[in-house]
Amino acid sequence: MTISNDLLSVLRALPRADKLRxxxxxxxxxxxxxxxxxxxxxGTYRVLSPYNSHEAAHKLEELLQEHQQxxxx
Numbered sequence: 001m002t003i004s005n006d007l008l009s010v011l012r013a014l015p016r017a018d019k020l021r022x023x024x025x026x027x028x029x030x031x032x033x034x035x036x037x038x039x040x041x042x043g044t045y046r047v048l049s050p051y052n053s054h055e056a057a058h059k060l061e062e063l064l065q066e067h068q069q070x071x072x073x
Contacts, residue, residue, distance in 0.1 A: 050056035
């Protein structure tokens, strides 16, 4: 299916707010087709963080030591 020139003309004539609504609709449709969930305003989401992560702290310490050694040589 191709987009007709008539449809493109109608889309060009839309007010800015309607164009934005159309874009939101299309992005939402594509995300659903791809299985991507969108963020919901006021929703709660898990955020990965190195805080309280001993493994992350150890890796950072290693990287800092490597950097210091390169800097000294």
